[in-house]
Amino acid sequence: MTIPDGSASKRRTYALGIVPGDGIGPEVTACAVGVLDAAERLFGFSTTRETIPAGARHYLATGELFEGAVREKLQAKDAILFGAMGDPAVAPGILERGFILAMRQAFDQAVNLRPVRLYPGVRTPIADLEPERCDLVIVRENTEGAYVGRGSTVHAGTANAVAVQESVNTRAGVERVVDYAFRLAAGRRNKVTLCHKTNILVEAGKLWQETFDAVAARYPGVETDYVHVDAMCFHLPVSPERFDVVVTDNLFGDIITDLGAVIQGGLGVAASANLNLDGSAPSMFEAIHGSAPDIAGRGLANPAGAVLSLAMCLAHLGEAAAAKAVETAVVAVLGQMDGLSGADMGGSTDEVGRRIVDALESAASGSLPPLAGRSVMDAMAAAER
Numbered sequence: 001m002t003i004p005d006g007s008a009s010k011r012r013t014y015a016l017g018i019v020p021g022d023g024i025g026p027e028v029t030a031c032a033v034g035v036l037d038a039a040e041r042l043f044g045f046s047t048t049r050e051t052i053p054a055g056a057r058h059y060l061a062t063g064e065l066f067e068g069a070v071r072e073k074l075q076a077k078d079a080i081l082f083g084a085m086g087d088p089a090v091a092p093g094i095l096e097r098g099f100i101l102a103m104r105q106a107f108d109q110a111v112n113l114r115p116v117r118l119y120p121g122v123r124t125p126i127a128d129l130e131p132e133r134c135d136l137v138i139v140r141e142n143t144e145g146a147y148v149g150r151g152s153t154v155h156a157g158t159a160n161a162v163a164v165q166e167s168v169n170t171r172a173g174v175e176r177v178v179d180y181a182f183r184l185a186a187g188r189r190n191k192v193t194l195c196h197k198t199n200i201l202v203e204a205g206k207l208w209q210e211t212f213d214a215v216a217a218r219y220p221g222v223e224t225d226y227v228h229v230d231a232m233c234f235h236l237p238v239s240p241e242r243f244d245v246v247v248t249d250n251l252f253g254d255i256i257t258d259l260g261a262v263i264q265g266g267l268g269v270a271a272s273a274n275l276n277l278d279g280s281a282p283s284m285f286e287a288i289h290g291s292a293p294d295i296a297g298r299g300l301a302n303p304a305g306a307v308l309s310l311a312m313c314l315a316h317l318g319e320a321a322a323a324k325a326v327e328t329a330v331v332a333v334l335g336q337m338d339g340l341s342g343a344d345m346g347g348s349t350d351e352v353g354r355r356i357v358d359a360l361e362s363a364a365s366g367s368l369p370p371l372a373g374r375s376v377m378d379a380m381a382a383a384e385r
């Protein structure tokens with residue numbers, strides 16, 4: 001549910017569902033909640049929170065995924081903070097499909113929004129890339145494409161096995177995310193790039209291109225561009241300044257957003273929002289990394305992605321000042337780190353979280369200057385009208 005900012009009658013208490021999940025999910029979520037505590041105190045809003053048990057241990061004990069009481073509890077919230085899911089004890093896909101994808105579809109979270117911004121002071125593996133050249137947002141269609149879970153296998157397990165995996169693209173589903181991308185661009189640099197594979201996936205590509213062109217006609221002030229997804233893998237690291245808002249299908253978006261995360265410093269710093277656009281169900285906010293079982297429980301995870309996802313949640317709820325201050329605080333702390341994960345962070349996950357809280361206090365008091373340049377938080381507020 002989006003609540004317009006600046007209204008005298010604006011409700012400033014929000015019901016949050018917290019789903020820490022598996023692996024490093026609980027560690028980074030605890031940091032985000034610590035930052036939320038400070039943000040409430042400093043910016044005068046409040047939340048009621050319910051932590052929902054879900055993930056590998058809960059599934060193994062109860063068999064429950066995204067259904068029944070879990071779904072009902074989350075449906076009643078204004079927004080959801082999500083950690084991560086996935087565990088070696090559960091076969092791949094059960095939790096990821098049975099909970100994460102199921103929630104995105106059931107709550108009609110049409111847009112997966114992924115800022116790709118290289119913050120000042122953050123190391124990138126791309127030589128000579130300056131922060132001024134890397135500030136884009138990827139709008140990934142989030143409920144259709146190859147992720148609808150449709151397909152079949154015949155003669156499974158034999159030499160004659162045939163697997164069919166379907167990609168579903170609807171005009172309505174595509175139009176709503178493309179329109180969101182244009183609204184977002186109107187609050188940024190006024191450029192939208194369609195990323196697809198129209199030369200090979202001609203049926204889906206035609207529907208995407210026609211829809212893109214029809215929506216573009218409603219926004220004559222916004223420049224348009226097209227890039228094939230394979231070419232995008234070249235352009236994104238080499239010339240990210242070409243892009244402002246990129247809109248793409250579910251599978252392509254899944255892949256190029258990880259590339260975007262690498263460019264901006266790694267999985268630990270990348271944030272995302274899964275947005276329900278019509279207020280019929282809560283939106284969900286999560287770092288883009290997974291449960292990282294290789295480092296779980298050792299204080300090695302960078303909580304920045306989870307805390308920046310909290311900032312996007314606050315922007316969505318209409319708490320724009322708090323959202324931008326949280327982003328400023330995270331960036332200040334990232335800029336002081338030698339590296340973005342493990343021992344290179346110069347402190348454990350919890351310690352980094354405490355540094356972000358200290359920086360947030362400085363940002364709120366004005367002693368830490370606001371982050372220069374456009375914030376995706378502003379554009380989100382405008383686009384979610």
Ligand SMILES: NC(=O)c1ccc[n+]([C@@H]2O[C@H](COP(=O)([O-])OP(=O)(O)OC[C@H]3O[C@@H](n4cnc5c(N)ncnc54)[C@H](O)[C@@H]3O)[C@@H](O)[C@H]2O)c1
Pocket residue numbers: 024028083084085086087088093096100267268269286288289290291292293294295300301302303305340341342
């Ligand atoms: N939305 C989600 O919950 C989500 C997303 C991706 C993967 N997964 C699941 O997570 C599990 C592990 O998947 P994976 O290993 O392919 O991806 P992953 O993102 O969990 O980890 C990939 C690599 O990045 C590192 N890493 C990830 N987050 C980090 C952080 N915050 N700080 C420092 N280093 C970090 C990990 O240590 C690992 O080396 C699988 O079960 C997968 O299906 C879940």
